[in-house]
Amino acid sequence: MKNKSRTKILLIDDDQHAMEITESRIKANGYRFLGSLDPVKGIELIRREKPDIILLDVAMPGVDGFSLCKIIKGDKSTKKIPIIFITAKELINDVEKGFEVGAVDYVLKPVDWDRLMEKIERILV
Amino acid sequence: MSLINRLKKNRIFFSIRKKIVILLFIIALFPVVLGYSTLLLYQNTIKEQVRSSRSALEESLIKLVDQYVIDCQKVIIDAAHQPTIIEGMEYWNFPKLRSRFSSIKNRYKNFTFILAEDRRGVVKTVYPRNKSIIGKKFSAAASIDTVKPGISDVFYSNYIRDPAVVVVYAPVKNSAGRILGTLVGGIDLKTLSRMLDKVKPDENSYIYIVDRKGVVLAHPDERMLLNDLSEDEGIVKEVIRGETGVKKVLDYKNRKMLAAYKLTHLSKWGVIFQQPIKNAYANLIQLKIFFIILTFAELAVALFFSVRFGGMVTEPIHDLQHGAEMIGAGNLNYRLNIKTGDEIEKLASEFNKMAEKLNESYGGLGEKINAATRDLKEAHQEIEEKNIKLKEADRLKSQFLANMSHELRTPMNAIIGFSALMEEKIYGDISEKQGDALNKIGKNAKALLQLINDILDLSRIEAGKIMLSPSKFELKLLIDEIIVTLEPLVQGKNFVVEKSVDDNVPELFTDRNRLKQVLVNLITNSIKFTREGKIKIGASSDKSDGKVEIEVMDTGIGIQEEDLPYIFDEFRQVDGSSTRQYSGTGLGLSITKKLIDIMEGEIRAESVFGRGTTLTLKIPVVMKKEDKTGKAEKA
Numbered sequence: 001m002k003n004k005s006r007t008k009i010l011l012i013d014d015d016q017h018a019m020e021i022t023e024s025r026i027k028a029n030g031y032r033f034l035g036s037l038d039p040v041k042g043i044e045l046i047r048r049e050k051p052d053i054i055l056l057d058v059a060m061p062g063v064d065g066f067s068l069c070k071i072i073k074g075d076k077s078t079k080k081i082p083i084i085f086i087t088a089k090e091l092i093n094d095v096e097k098g099f100e101v102g103a104v105d106y107v108l109k110p111v112d113w114d115r116l117m118e119k120i121e122r123i124l125v
Numbered sequence: 126m127s128l129i130n131r132l133k134k135n136r137i138f139f140s141i142r143k144k145i146v147i148l149l150f151i152i153a154l155f156p157v158v159l160g161y162s163t164l165l166l167y168q169n170t171i172k173e174q175v176r177s178s179r180s181a182l183e184e185s186l187i188k189l190v191d192q193y194v195i196d197c198q199k200v201i202i203d204a205a206h207q208p209t210i211i212e213g214m215e216y217w218n219f220p221k222l223r224s225r226f227s228s229i230k231n232r233y234k235n236f237t238f239i240l241a242e243d244r245r246g247v248v249k250t251v252y253p254r255n256k257s258i259i260g261k262k263f264s265a266a267a268s269i270d271t272v273k274p275g276i277s278d279v280f281y282s283n284y285i286r287d288p289a290v291v292v293v294y295a296p297v298k299n300s301a302g303r304i305l306g307t308l309v310g311g312i313d314l315k316t317l318s319r320m321l322d323k324v325k326p327d328e329n330s331y332i333y334i335v336d337r338k339g340v341v342l343a344h345p346d347e348r349m350l351l352n353d354l355s356e357d358e359g360i361v362k363e364v365i366r367g368e369t370g371v372k373k374v375l376d377y378k379n380r381k382m383l384a385a386y387k388l389t390h391l392s393k394w395g396v397i398f399q400q401p402i403k404n405a406y407a408n409l410i411q412l413k414i415f416f417i418i419l420t421f422a423e424l425a426v427a428l429f430f431s432v433r434f435g436g437m438v439t440e441p442i443h444d445l446q447h448g449a450e451m452i453g454a455g456n457l458n459y460r461l462n463i464k465t466g467d468e469i470e471k472l473a474s475e476f477n478k479m480a481e482k483l484n485e486s487y488g489g490l491g492e493k494i495n496a497a498t499r500d501l502k503e504a505h506q507e508i509e510e511k512n513i514k515l516k517e518a519d520r521l522k523s524q525f526l527a528n529m530s531h532e533l534r535t536p537m538n539a540i541i542g543f544s545a546l547m548e549e550k551i552y553g554d555i556s557e558k559q560g561d562a563l564n565k566i567g568k569n570a571k572a573l574l575q576l577i578n579d580i581l582d583l584s585r586i587e588a589g590k591i592m593l594s595p596s597k598f599e600l601k602l603l604i605d606e607i608i609v610t611l612e613p614l615v616q617g618k619n620f621v622v623e624k625s626v627d628d629n630v631p632e633l634f635t636d637r638n639r640l641k642q643v644l645v646n647l648i649t650n651s652i653k654f655t656r657e658g659k660i661k662i663g664a665s666s667d668k669s670d671g672k673v674e675i676e677v678m679d680t681g682i683g684i685q686e687e688d689l690p691y692i693f694d695e696f697r698q699v700d701g702s703s704t705r706q707y708s709g710t711g712l713g714l715s716i717t718k719k720l721i722d723i724m725e726g727e728i729r730a731e732s733v734f735g736r737g738t739t740l741t742l743k744i745p746v747v748m749k750k751e752d753k754t755g756k757a758e759k760a
Contacts, residue, residue, distance in 0.1 A: 015535055021542035028551045059531055088534030109538035110574060113545070 007124060010034040010051035012042035012068060013086070014060045018109070022055065022086075025113050031120075039063040043071060046078055053120055056103075058087035058094060069101040082123050086111060141442060145435035146428070153427030157420045164416055171409045175383070176371040179405065183371075183385035183398050186321060186332060191391045193317050194276060197235045198293045201310045202274050204229055204239075205295040214241055214297050214305040219250045226252035229310075237287055237311040241297070244306050246271065258284040264307055267292055271307040276392050279342035281351055289314060289342050289350045314343045321396075330400040337393040339365045349377065360386050364395035373402060441469040448476055457484040522588055526581060533577045540570045579712035583695065586719045593636040593723060595748045600633050600664055600673065601626045607644050608662075611652065619657040620680070622648075626664040630673055635748040639720050646713045647677040647740050655681035658737070671746050672726075678739040684732040692730055693718040724748060 009031045011022050019035050026033040034049055036042035039060050046054060054072065058065035065085055072078045085098045088109040098106040104123060107116055204210050204225070213222040226239040230252060240251035246262045261284060267277045274295035282290050294309045314334075321332040322345070334343040339355025339362070354361040360374055364386040371385045376399055383405035385398040403410060441463045448461040457480050463473035546552050548563035555563070585591055604624050615622055633640075644662075651660045658680025666673045684692060695715040721728045726744030 015539075017539035017542070018535070021539065021546060024546050024551055025542075028546075088531040088538065109534045110541040110570075111538065 004030040005032065007053075008032045008034055008049055008051040009053045009055065009120065010036075010042070010046060010049065011055040011057075011086075012036050012039055012060070012065075013055075013057035014038075015057065018057070018086075022111075025111075025117070029117050029120075039068055043068065046072060046081070047075070050078070051081060053123060054081050054083045055086050056083055058085055058098070066097055066101050069098075069103060073102040084116075084119065084123075086116075140439065142432075142435035142439040145438060146431040149427055149431030149434065150424070153424055153431075157423060160416060160420070164412065167412075168409055171412070172406065175405050175409075179371045179383060179385040179398065179400070180369075182324070182326070183369075183387050183396065186324060186396050186398055187387050187389050189321065189324065190317065190334065190394060190396050191389045193235065193320065194293070194312070194389070194392045194394075196233070197310060197312050198274060198276060198295070200229060200233050200235070201239075201293045201308050202295045204310075205274070205297045205308045210241075210308065211297055211299055211305065214243075214249075215299055217243075217249055222250050223252045223254070226250075234316055235310075235313050237290075237313045237315075238285070239308070239310045242271070242307045242309065244304050246307070249306065255284065263309060264294065267309075269294055271296055272304075278338060279336045279340050279351065285311065287311070287314070288347065291336070291342055318343045318345065325398070326400065327404050329404055330398065332396065332398045335361055335365065335395040335397070337365055337388075337395070339395070342394070346377075360384050360397060361395060364388060364397060374399070437465070438469075441465045441473070445469065445473055445476065448473070452476065452480045452483070457487060519588075526584055526588070530581050533581075534574075537570060537574045537577070541567060541574070544570065576712075579716060582716050583712055583719070586716065586723070591639070591720070591723055593639060593748065595635050596637055597632055597634050598637050600630055600675070603637065603641060604644070604662055604664070607641060607648060611645065611648055614649065614652050618652070618655075620655050620659050622660045622662070624662040627666060629668070630664050630666045631746055633673065633746055635724060635744060635746075639724065640744070643717045643720050643742065644675070644677070646717045647742075650713060650740075651677055651679035651681060651738070654738070655679045666746065672743050673746050674741060674743045676739060676741045678737065680737040683734040683736050683738050684730065685734045686732075689730055689732060693728070 009026050011019060011026075011033070013019050013022070013035070014037050016037065019037060023033045023035060034045060034051055036045050039062055056065040056068055060068075063071075065087065069083055069085075072081065072083065079102075082104045083102065084105040084107060085103050086107045086109060087094070087098075095106050105119055107119075207225070209221065209225050212218070213225065222241055226241075230236050230239055238251055238253060238255070240258065240263060241249050242262075242264055243249050246264050248258050248261050248263050251258055263282070263284070264271050266282060267280055267290070269275060269277045269292070271294055275293070277290075277292045277294070279289050279291050281288065291312045291314060292309050293312060294307050297305045297308050299305055317334070318332075321334075321343075325332055331345045332343075333341060333345070333349065335354060336342050338353065340351055340353045341349050342351075344350055355365060356362070358374075358377075360370075360372065363370065365388070367388050369387045371383065374382055374384045376382045376384075381402040382399040383402050384400075386395060388395055444461060444463055448459060451459040459480065460477050461473040463470050544563045544566040547555060548560055548567060604626060608622055608624065611622075648660065648662065660680075661676075661678045663676040663678070664673060665676075693714050695712060718728055721742055721744065724744050725748065726742055728740060728742040730738065730740050732738040
């Protein structure tokens with residue numbers, strides 16, 4: 001496991017508040033935080049920065065989280081990056097679809113941050 | 126198949142036409158039979174008539190022959206008394222005699238010759254002149270007794286040209302009574318034959334004469350002359366015996382003849398009249414032929430009319446049958462056109478009426494069916510439209526639920542997220558009061574979130590949006606997991622949580638998450654309402670019904686008996702006060718009940734107020750494959 005301060009966790013979410021809270025939580029836990037409110041810019045950021053974990057919102061205007069996940073998984077340079085969906089959508093179909101497209105976890109909003117951090121740490125080990 | 130065809134198949138079909146033809150034919154045969162028997166009876170009468178008419182003919186023939194012979198004899202006897210003849214024979218004046226003979230012969234055509242013999246029987250003179258006979262004893266040759274007048278039998282003479290000769294003779298005496306000689310006249314049999322010929326009724330009939338010995342003396346066929354038939358022909362034998370009759374015979378040419386025969390009175394000759402049967406019975410034969418023709422004509426007419434009549438009767442029946450078949454086959458517009466002016470026409474008109482009625486009622490029926498079909502189509506269309514609308518509404522509802530979930534969670538996420546960040550002093554130091562307030566904000570937000578979740582859950586269940594995804598798992602492990610999860614709630618409380626899962630509880634195949642949700646709900650409730658004592662979670666299985674029973678027992682505040690029936694109703698958390706005292710939306714048990722229903726299970730509650738509550742749920746060990754809702758979940 002590399003140094004926490006060098007571990008990049010990236011969030012793509014169109015919700016400004018979720019972005020702020022997540023940033024605070026990630027940083028409070030000592031990780032580096034990257035974020036994009038715009039899905040397309042988010043993809044560019046992922047390709048440039050190669051984060052260690054990607055957190056994805058599902059419901060976004062334009063490109064939804066599942067499509068983003070497929071794009072990431074379809075790109076050789078980014079396909080190995082673990083993806084966790086963080087969404088307010090809790091429909092079973094969505095959860096299943098999340099795993100189907102290659103996510104390692106699916107977390108519901110409001111986020112239980114202690115548990116999410118545990119999961120992140122487990123993934124990074 | 127029509128009735129007629131069935132009959133055809135099962136039995137020999139005999140058409141009415143044939144029956145009529147045969148019947149009329151039989152009827153037509155009656156007069157034929159009757160006529161024929163009459164004919165048979167009448168035939169004898171006719172035959173009798175023919176016979177008697179032939180007898181009469183025969184009688185006249187006899188008379189003719191007798192007369193002829195009498196005439197000849199009379200002429201010769203008369204001549205024997207003529208002074209010229211007597212004188213001529215006294216002195217044998219030949220020219221005188223011959224002249225006299227010539228005059229006699231020419232006057233009476235009955236003689237072939239006339240001669241005079243002297244008293245010794247020697248021919249002295251003859252007319253016509255014939256030298257070879259002069260000086261011969263002719264009478265002797267003819268074996269006649271010349272003492273008194275007579276008639277000879279038939280004989281053959283070398284001196285006479287005629288093959289058969291019959292003579293009449295008479296002695297010639299002078300005034301003193303002395304016999305001078307004999308006058309002999311040869312009867313002309315040919316003339317006799319010719320005379321008789323004139324009497325015969327037809328061309329093929331013939332008459333012949335035999336003398337009393339049965340020798341033919343006159344016959345149309347000259348070859349038959351002088352033949353002795355007394356042995357050969359029965360009727361000749363009969364006639365010379367003096368018998369008379371009419372009978373069927375075969376003549377000398379083997380022809381079938383009807384013969385009439387009789388002896389002449391004077392000369393005792395047999396006169397035989399022969400007529401071909403077909404001529405004799407010409408009338409009868411004609412009658413028979415006429416009868417046969419009549420019979421055939423009658424039968425032909427009977428046949429013709431029976432066929433025509435049969436046709437007249439059966440054709441309309443055929444039409445009727447055809448029409449009935451057509452109408453029977455469903456061609457209700459078919460109309461019979463039968464104009465026989467009888468019962469069949471009436472029947473046809475009844476058929477037409479029937480078809481009309483059927484047509485009307487079918488037409489009405491068809492219209493009704495059409496109307497019903499139209500209504501049905503409209504209804505179907507309506508249903509289809511409604512279904513589309515319902516589906517749309519359903520889709521919108523699903524969409525709404527998903528959106529609600531998302532849209533409610535997003536701000537809740539912000540509220541809870543920011544208050545937690547502040548409370549945890551990540552955004553910097555805060556006062557104790559501020560911390561307390563933030564804690565309350567967080568708790569209320571979470572309560573609100575729980576309420577939102579419950580409402581959405583309930584909505585989903587009621588909308589049939591819950592889909593079960595069964596999997597295999599151990600109940601024991603699930604219960605362990607729940608106890609661990611709820612551990613924080615138990616901390617600092619004065620009771621213990623026990624679990625006892627029977628070993629015979631099999632591996633379950635059901636929706637793990639939903640069962641977990643149910644158990645969490647139940648156990649959370651128990652924790653919430655229990656101050657001290659214990660909470661016991663038990664599981665057992667009775668293999669016979671394939672179900673597992675899970676029991677959550679607590680020693681909590683309990684439920685009043687009158688409230689028990691309502692605990693699974695929405696928003697009914699036992700009493701008003703408890704809502705204040707114990708947090709909760711009041712939707713938990715309702716959701717639990719509904720989830721258990723979906724899992725094909727059942728739940729019951731037992732409670733003693735103030736002592737504790739036991740909730741027991743029973744679900745199938747193996748969930749049925751098809752999900753209860755039957756609806757796919759849509760995002």
